[in-house]
Amino acid sequence: MNVLIHPTYFPNIAHASAMLYANEVTFEMDDNYQKQTYRNRTYIYGANGKLQLSIPIIHTQKERQKYRDIKIYHAENWQDIHWKSLETAYRTSPYFEFYEDELQPLFTEKAEYLLDFNLKCLETVLDCLQWNLNSSKTKIYQKKVEDQLDYRYLANARKEPAYNFDNYMQVFNSKHGFIPNLSILDLLFNEGPNALNYLKNQYKHL
Numbered sequence: 001m002n003v004l005i006h007p008t009y010f011p012n013i014a015h016a017s018a019m020l021y022a023n024e025v026t027f028e029m030d031d032n033y034q035k036q037t038y039r040n041r042t043y044i045y046g047a048n049g050k051l052q053l054s055i056p057i058i059h060t061q062k063e064r065q066k067y068r069d070i071k072i073y074h075a076e077n078w079q080d081i082h083w084k085s086l087e088t089a090y091r092t093s094p095y096f097e098f099y100e101d102e103l104q105p106l107f108t109e110k111a112e113y114l115l116d117f118n119l120k121c122l123e124t125v126l127d128c129l130q131w132n133l134n135s136s137k138t139k140i141y142q143k144k145v146e147d148q149l150d151y152r153y154l155a156n157a158r159k160e161p162a163y164n165f166d167n168y169m170q171v172f173n174s175k176h177g178f179i180p181n182l183s184i185l186d187l188l189f190n191e192g193p194n195a196l197n198y199l200k201n202q203y204k205h206l
Contacts, residue, residue: 003018003025003149004138004145006039006155009040009053009055011183013163013182016199017200017203018154020196020199020200025134025135025136026136027137027138029138033069038157039067041054043183046088047088049175051085053085054078055078056078071113072111072112079108094190094191099188163180166202168190169191171189
């Protein structure tokens with residue numbers, strides 16, 4: 001099975017389980033950028049509950065702009081904010097220290113383009129999990145596709161269904177209960193190498 005999907009910022013559980021279920025993942029590279037999607041945001045579990053981490057982008061006067069042409073706005077020092085948020089949220093999690101040396105450089109090296117950065121983030125997570133992803137990239141945009149499962153809609157943060165994903169232990173579970181479909185980082189820091197086994201069992205909930 002081949003799935004078509006948008007590269008997102010540290011993909012959530014729905015994204016990751018769809019990718020793991022596939023024989024091959026095709027990344028959409030030629031679509032127009034859309035606001036309020038997971039292209040430039042992810043959610044983690046902070047001390048006060050669900051916390052959004054957003055990458056600021058450079059806005060232009062163009063009505064439509066290709067996702068691959070979107071540039072990151074670095075004046076806000078967002079990388080430092082995101083990394084400190086991750087440290088605060090997950091420093092006491094079972095596997096934060098195990099993976100932090102691989103992940104931390106993502107928040108010091110400045111990438112110019114959002115799409116390139118998202119792919120780099122995914123590549124780093126795949127390395128952490130020793131996940132060999134069979135992937136390809138689109139060359140043209142197609143509104144409808146054949147011989148592929150179209151999961152591009154998973155990038156839409158506004159119309160997200162209520163997923164019934166299985167519980168796993170989260171750092172602040174005792175405060176706010178289980179929060180489903182967070183960033184794969186939440187799963188990685190809490191479950192470590194077992195994250196892949198968890199993801200394999202979640203596809204049935206998509």
